[in-house]
Each structure stands twice: as structure tokens, then as C-alpha cells.
Amino acid sequence: MVVTGGQRNDGAVLAAVLADIRVPRAGAGRPRTRPVAVIADRAYSSGVTRRMLARRGIKAVIPQKRDEIAARKRRGRLGGRAPHLDAEVYKNRNVVERAFALAKQWRAIATRYDKLAITYRAAVVLAACITWSRI
Structure with missing residues (x-):
């Protein structure tokens, strides 16, 4: 989990989120x-995001924005093919x-009372652990 400032674009930290992924295998390995x-x-429909995912061999399941569709159609054949x-x-x-x-x-998570990112992240992790333990 990566915590950023509220004014920061989520796409800017997508690479950091992908780098933190660790899914244990059932057996050894x-x-x-x-x-x-x-x-x-x-919101993640930009070409930068799609290229980053393609470089890593990850399938992007992201709809296009209306303005991106219109811009591609305006360019005609040069606009290229729409992403699947x-x-x-x-x-x-x-x-x-x-x-x-x-x-x-959790009210503290929704309103972000905590001033420090590390404290807020701890609250989110705690909420996730409690939620997962109830399942």
C-alpha cells in the first residue's frame, strides 16, 4: 500500500504499487x-499508464475517456486502433x-484525521486486517 498526498495523481505512484506486489505461491517457490x-x-487511461503496463507484460483493462476517443477519431487512420x-x-x-x-x-480513514502518512497507513492496514479476519 502506498500513501500519497491528496493532491497527487494516482498514476504517478502506479509503478511503486506494482513494485510492491508479492503474491505467495501455494507450494514452494x-x-x-x-x-x-x-x-x-x-482516470488511469493515459498512454503512459498503458505503455508501462504493456512493457511489464500486464493486460490493461481500462476504458478510454471520451476525449481520448474523440481525439483518436479526429485523427482518422492516424489515430490508430482503440485499445481492447x-x-x-x-x-x-x-x-x-x-x-x-x-x-x-472507519471514520478516521474516511476523514484522514492523521497528519502523518505512516500513521494513516497503519490505520488502513489495521482496518484491512480486521476486515480480512471477519471473512
């Missing part, structure tokens, strides 16, 4: 460090949104 796909909303969106996989994005909504049930 190194943990997986690369997800199969990244499911995100239109797997609509069935994109439907699973609600799981992440529900997890954020559940975390925001």
Missing part, C-alpha cells in the same frame, strides 16, 4: 510479482470499489 491484469477506471477492453473482466472492478467503501466505514 518465489512469490508472484506481476499481476495478470490491472483493472482500473478511466475486456468487458467481462472489467465487471470485476466493483470488488475493489467495495473494498474501498468498506475501509471508508
